[in-house]
Each structure stands twice: as structure tokens, then as C-alpha cells.
Amino acid sequence: MEQNPYIPITMKLIKNLCETEDKLVNTFTLAFLNKEDEENFKYMPGQFAELSAYGHGEAPFGIATSPTEPGIIKFSVAKVGCVSNALHLMEEGTMVGVRGPMGNYYPLEKFKGKNLVIIGGGFAFTTLRSMAVYMLDEKHRADYGDITVIYGARNPGLLLYKEELAEWETNPNINLITTIDKPAEGWNKHVGFIPTIVGEVAPSAVDTYAVVCGPPVMIKYTLPVLEKLGFTPEQIYTSLEMRMKCGLGICGRCNIGPKYVCKDGPVFSMAELKELPSEY
Amino acid sequence: MKISKEKFGQSFDALAAEYQVIAPVRDAGGVSYKAVKKFSEVKQDYLNSKLPPKSFFFPQHEKLLSYKKEGKDVTVKNELNVEKTILFGIRPCDAKGFLLLDKVFKNDQYRDPYYFERRDNTIVIGVACHKIAPTCFCSSLGLSPASSAGSDIFLIDLGDSYQIEAISDNGKFLMAGLEGLEELSTEEQTLVDTIKSAETTSKVDVSTITTKLDKMFDNPYWDTLHEKCLSCNACSFSCPTCHCFDISEEVLKNEGSRVRTWDGCMAPLFTLHGSGHNPRDQKKSRWRQRMLHKFNYFVHNNGDIACVGCGRCIKNCPVNLDIRQTIDGVNKAELVVD
Numbered sequence: 001m002e003q004n005p006y007i008p009i010t011m012k013l014i015k016n017l018c019e020t021e022d023k024l025v026n027t028f029t030l031a032f033l034n035k036e037d038e039e040n041f042k043y044m045p046g047q048f049a050e051l052s053a054y055g056h057g058e059a060p061f062g063i064a065t066s067p068t069e070p071g072i073i074k075f076s077v078a079k080v081g082c083v084s085n086a087l088h089l090m091e092e093g094t095m096v097g098v099r100g101p102m103g104n105y106y107p108l109e110k111f112k113g114k115n116l117v118i119i120g121g122g123f124a125f126t127t128l129r130s131m132a133v134y135m136l137d138e139k140h141r142a143d144y145g146d147i148t149v150i151y152g153a154r155n156p157g158l159l160l161y162k163e164e165l166a167e168w169e170t171n172p173n174i175n176l177i178t179t180i181d182k183p184a185e186g187w188n189k190h191v192g193f194i195p196t197i198v199g200e201v202a203p204s205a206v207d208t209y210a211v212v213c214g215p216p217v218m219i220k221y222t223l224p225v226l227e228k229l230g231f232t233p234e235q236i237y238t239s240l241e242m243r244m245k246c247g248l249g250i251c252g253r254c255n256i257g258p259k260y261v262c263k264d265g266p267v268f269s270m271a272e273l274k275e276l277p278s279e280y
Numbered sequence: 281m282k283i284s285k286e287k288f289g290q291s292f293d294a295l296a297a298e299y300q301v302i303a304p305v306r307d308a309g310g311v312s313y314k315a316v317k318k319f320s321e322v323k324q325d326y327l328n329s330k331l332p333p334k335s336f337f338f339p340q341h342e343k344l345l346s347y348k349k350e351g352k353d354v355t356v357k358n359e360l361n362v363e364k365t366i367l368f369g370i371r372p373c374d375a376k377g378f379l380l381l382d383k384v385f386k387n388d389q390y391r392d393p394y395y396f397e398r399r400d401n402t403i404v405i406g407v408a409c410h411k412i413a414p415t416c417f418c419s420s421l422g423l424s425p426a427s428s429a430g431s432d433i434f435l436i437d438l439g440d441s442y443q444i445e446a447i448s449d450n451g452k453f454l455m456a457g458l459e460g461l462e463e464l465s466t467e468e469q470t471l472v473d474t475i476k477s478a479e480t481t482s483k484v485d486v487s488t489i490t491t492k493l494d495k496m497f498d499n500p501y502w503d504t505l506h507e508k509c510l511s512c513n514a515c516s517f518s519c520p521t522c523h524c525f526d527i528s529e530e531v532l533k534n535e536g537s538r539v540r541t542w543d544g545c546m547a548p549l550f551t552l553h554g555s556g557h558n559p560r561d562q563k564k565s566r567w568r569q570r571m572l573h574k575f576n577y578f579v580h581n582n583g584d585i586a587c588v589g590c591g592r593c594i595k596n597c598p599v600n601l602d603i604r605q606t607i608d609g610v611n612k613a614e615l616v617v618d
Contacts, residue, residue, distance in 0.1 A: 054347050056531075057529050250390070
């Protein structure tokens with residue numbers, strides 16, 4: 001029988017971890033219940049899934065794990081609405097529904113042989129983490145040049161994946177730059193907004209792609225900095241958010257012009273976005 | 281070929297035992313499509329139904345799945361149940377609407393099983409329009425009051441009989457079981473030709489609208505157009521090609537179902553993000569979306585304009601917004617040069 005894209009698979013919430021000091025972002029670790037489900041859930045960094053909290057509804061979230069991490073998938077989710085609140089309050093061991101993977105992904109084939117500058121702000125770091133982990137995997141690391149991650153949050157307590165960031169600090173395969181908006185006690189790394197820090201770090205645009213995810217205002221002020229460094233719109237990628245329901249390009253709400261963010265995105269190059277109306 | 285209404289009625293009544301038969305009937309709201317058992321219940325003389333028959337493939341409210349929670353466990357059940365159906369008395373505009381919806385519910389990556397299970401199990405019997413409403417403008421959209429596109433069997437009412445034509449293989453299959461088919465007389469053939477050559481009196485020009493709209497996203501034309509709109513979505517709900525929907529849950533203690541319901545782009549909440557950001561928070565942008573979707577985005581994605589000229593949005597709009605005037609307005613709008 002034809003697969004019904006509206007029926008989620010059932011997965012078990014094995015860890016519900018509070019990520020941030022403000023207690024607004026949790027990371028959910030979900031385990032596949034059987035091999036078959038896992039094999040049918042073949043995904044790439046940048047894709048998302050519809051996560052169901054039965055009794056509350058479902059909502060789309062970017063997948064924070066990389067396909068190189070078998071057995072589980074993770075989502076880091078801010079508590080903003082009905083579904084995310086229910087998920088935050090959910091006891092470990094509870095069964096949830098997952099539909100996906102959905103959408104396109106970061107063009108990792110195109111990135112091969114190139115340097116990568118990964119720029120993230122706040123809790124928009126989830127699929128960027130997926131991509132970084134994917135590229136750092138020993139099977140893939142040789143495919144890419146230098147990997148620079150510039151990641152910022154308002155204060156140290158709001159950075160996601162703190163243990164992993166600490167590991168990346170000393171990992172010679174990745175150049176991590178973290179920044180916070182204002183000086184804070186015990187913080188000896190960069191201080192300043194992402195656009196400023198990107199300007200200071202000044203990554204070369206030669207043979208390099210930049211991937212930028214974060215709040216709209218961060219993206220707005222980072223793009224001119226990248227442009228000044230010589231990045232063309234074809235060299236800059238981002239991932240968009242939209243209100244979504246079906247995730248299949250049918251329900252009609254996530255369009256930007258003729259493109260549906262759920263099906264044709266969420267990953268777009270700036271060159272692609274320039275062709276679309278500015279309605280996002 | 282033709283068939284007398286008496287003979288047709290007998291076959292209709294026999295088929296109603298085997299299929300769920302939906303046909304136009306008179307009710308408090310005007311004319312609606314409803315399940316019938318006898319041909320005598322069918323309303324013969326009507327302009328069109330108040331709401332489009334898209335609901336028989338894409339119900340206004342339908343269960344996608346049901347679930348039951350026990351402790352931390354959950355069992356999920358697919359709620360896709362479909363009956364073999366005949367849709368009788370569908371007007372050409374609505375039959376064309378089905379062909380357009382087919383393009384929405386199946387795209388390059390997905391196929392909607394709820395829609396297509398129904399679609400694949402339904403035979404559409406279209407009937408040509410005898411009367412044409414002042415709000416009808418299908419002739420401007422590649423249709424006519426007697427076009428058979430989207431019907432499996434197409435009928436033209438000749439008084440005591442129907443001219444009958446099988447359009448699809450499903451139609452041929454059903455027609456093969458009909459008894460009492462006769463040849464048309466010369467007079468009847470003349471009548472059929474007259475009906476087939478009829479056109480709507482109201483017309484619009486959509487010949488260049490798609491390419492014009494390519495350049496009109498930022499045009500000041502949209503600035504005032506929307507002002508009297510109440511954002512009520514009557515236009516979307518009564519449109520045979522509007523397909524937007526919401527997915528939500530209906531919950532009772534530990535059991536519930538996931539349902540989809542019609543939604544529409546005129547509602548401000550339609551695009552509201554969890555963060556509070558809303559890409560189409562202005563009525564202006566929602567009106568523009570409606571027009572661009574029908575006459576531009578849909579054409580780019582599916583090669584066809586998503587309007588069939590049925591005129592329901594004109595009839596049902598509480599503030600008399602008229603899509604024909606909007607189309608004229610687009611045609612006349614001056615392009616802004618950067």
C-alpha cells in the first residue's frame with residue numbers, strides 16, 4: 001500500500017533536556033522503535049520533520065542530529081506555542097509521532113572541496129549543528145576544506161549544545177568562534193553581535209560557502225558584511241521558517257511566491273531568494 | 281447518443297443501490313449536493329450549487345487519523361474510509377475545478393491519499409448549463425457552459441431526454457450498462473449544437489494577466505483594493521479551486537483524532553508564526569496573495585489559471601468585491617518602473 005504521508009511513525013522520547021539558562025529551549029532525543037522505521041527515515045542536514053504531541057497537535061522542527069548519528073533523532077525546540085509547550089512538559093519514555101523527513105537540505109554535494117563558514121544565532125543553530133556534525137564525521141571530513149563556525153547568543157547561558165561546543169574548541173578539524181552580545185562574568189571569548197564578529201573574523205570568500213541561520217535581524221545585518229567580504233548571493237545559503245501544517249506543499253500557507261518553503265525549501269541560496277517576493 | 285429521462289432514471293435508481301449517489305437537491309440554502317436514493321429527488325433546473333462539490337473529495341472537515349493514549353504509549357489508526365460514489369449533475373466549472381485540484385493534491389513529491397482514494401472511487405456525471413447566471417464568466421477561462429472537461433460522462437438536457445456522451449474510460453464503463461440509448465433526431469442535434477456554442481455574457485480578459493502579475497508584486501494597485509474586505513474567507517470557501525487547509529486535533533481525555541478543515545488565505549492567523557512574526561499580516565498582502573496564487577503562482581507551478589469563472593466568490597462576498605473587476609484592474613494597472 002502507498003505510504004500515507006499524514007500518518008506519523010511512533011518514536012520514544014528518551015531524553016527531554018533543558019538546553020538554555022532561560023529554560024525556554026529543550027532538546028528532545030527520540031529513539032526509533034524498529035530498524036524499518038529508521039531505514040525509511042533517511043534524512044540529510046537541513047531537513048525538518050513534523051513532531052506530534054498527541055492530544056495537542058503537531059508542528060515542524062528542524063532536525064538537529066546528523067544522519068551519522070544512528071538510532072536517534074534530536075530536535076531543539078523553543079517553548080512558544082501549544083505543541084512546543086506540551087513537548088517541554090512531556091515525561092521521558094512518552095511516545096510521540098514523527099512525520100518526515102521533509103524539505104530539501106543543505107547542498108552538501110556542492111559544498112564538497114570548498115571551505116564552509118557556518119553562521120548561527122540563538123536557537124537557530126539546530127540544523128547548522130547537524131551540518132557541522134555531518135561534515136566532521138570521519139567519512140566526510142576529507143570532502144570539505146576549512147570549517148569555520150561563528151555562533152552567537154545573547155548571553156553564555158543561551159548557547160545550545162555547550163558540551164559539544166567545548167569539544168569543538170579543541171578540535172583541530174573545526175574553527176569555532178562563539179560570541180555573546182554583552183560582556184558576562186567568566187566569559188573570555190568574543191563579545192559583540194554576529195555581524196560585527198563576522199567582519200572581525202573576516203573569512204575569505206575564495207572557494208567558500210557561507211550558511212547563515214538566525215533571527216531575521218541578524219541575517220539582515222550579516223548579509224552586507226558577507227557581501228563586503230566578497231561573498232556572492234550564490235555563495236550564501238540560509239534556511240527559512242514558516243507556519244506550516246501539511247509539510248507536503250498542499251495546505252497552502254508557507255509559500256513565498258510560487259515556492260513552498262516546506263517542499264521547495266527550507267534551504268535557499270540568497271540568489272534564489274532574490275528571485276522571490278520579499279514576503280517571509 | 282441520447283437516453284430518455286425515464287430510462288436514465290431507472291438506471292440511476294439501480295446504481296444508487298450499488299454506489300453512494302450524490303446529486304443536486306433543493307434545500308433551505310438553495311441547491312446543495314447531497315446523497316440521494318432516487319432520480320425523482322434530483323433537482324433538474326438549477327444554476328449551480330451554493331457551495332462547490334469539491335467537498336466530496338476534500339471534505340470541509342475530515343479525520344486523518346485517530347489515536348488512543350495509554351500511559352506513555354499511543355496507538356494510532358489511519359482513518360481513511362472511502363465509498364464508491366457517483367457525483368451527478370456537476371456543472372462544467374466545477375468539473376474543471378476537480379482537474380485543477382488534482383494538480384494540487386499530487387505534486388512532484390507527494391500524493392494525498394485521502395483526496396485520491398475518493399477521486400479514484402468516484403464517477404463524475406457532468407450536466408451542461410441551460411441557464412447562465414450574470415456572475416458566470418467561465419467562457420473567459422477556456423471553458424463554456426457545455427464543456428465536458430473533468431466529467432466522466434457528460435449530459436445535455438433536451439427536455440424529456442439527455443444527450444449523453446462518455447468522456448473517460450470510467451464513463452464508458454458506466455455507460456455500457458445503460459439501456460435505451462438512441463440516436464439523436466436532426467432537431468435534437470441542432471439543439472445540442474446551440475447549447476454547445478453558448479457562451480457566458482460576462483467576460484474578462486486573462487490573456488496577459490500571468491505575465492503582467494510577474495511584475496506587480498510591489499505595484500500600488502494593491503494598496504486600496506482590499507479596503508472593504510472583511511477577511512471572512514467566503515470567497516475561499518465557495519471557490520472550487522481553493523484548497524488551503526488547517527490540521528488540528530479534537531481531543532477527549534486520552535483519545536482523539538487529527539482532523540483537517542478548510543482554511544483560507546484571507547485569515548490573518550493563516551500565516552502567523554509561533555514567534556509572533558506574520559509574513560502576511562496585512563489585508564493588502566492577503567488580497568494580493570489570493571490574486572497572485574490564482575493567476576500567477578498556480579500557472580507557474582501547474583500550467584493553468586486556478587479560476588474557473590463560476591462566480592461564487594462574487595455572489596457570496598458580503599461586501600460585493602468582484603474578482604472580475606480585480607482582473608480588469610490588473611489589466612489596466614500601470615507598471616511601476618524602478
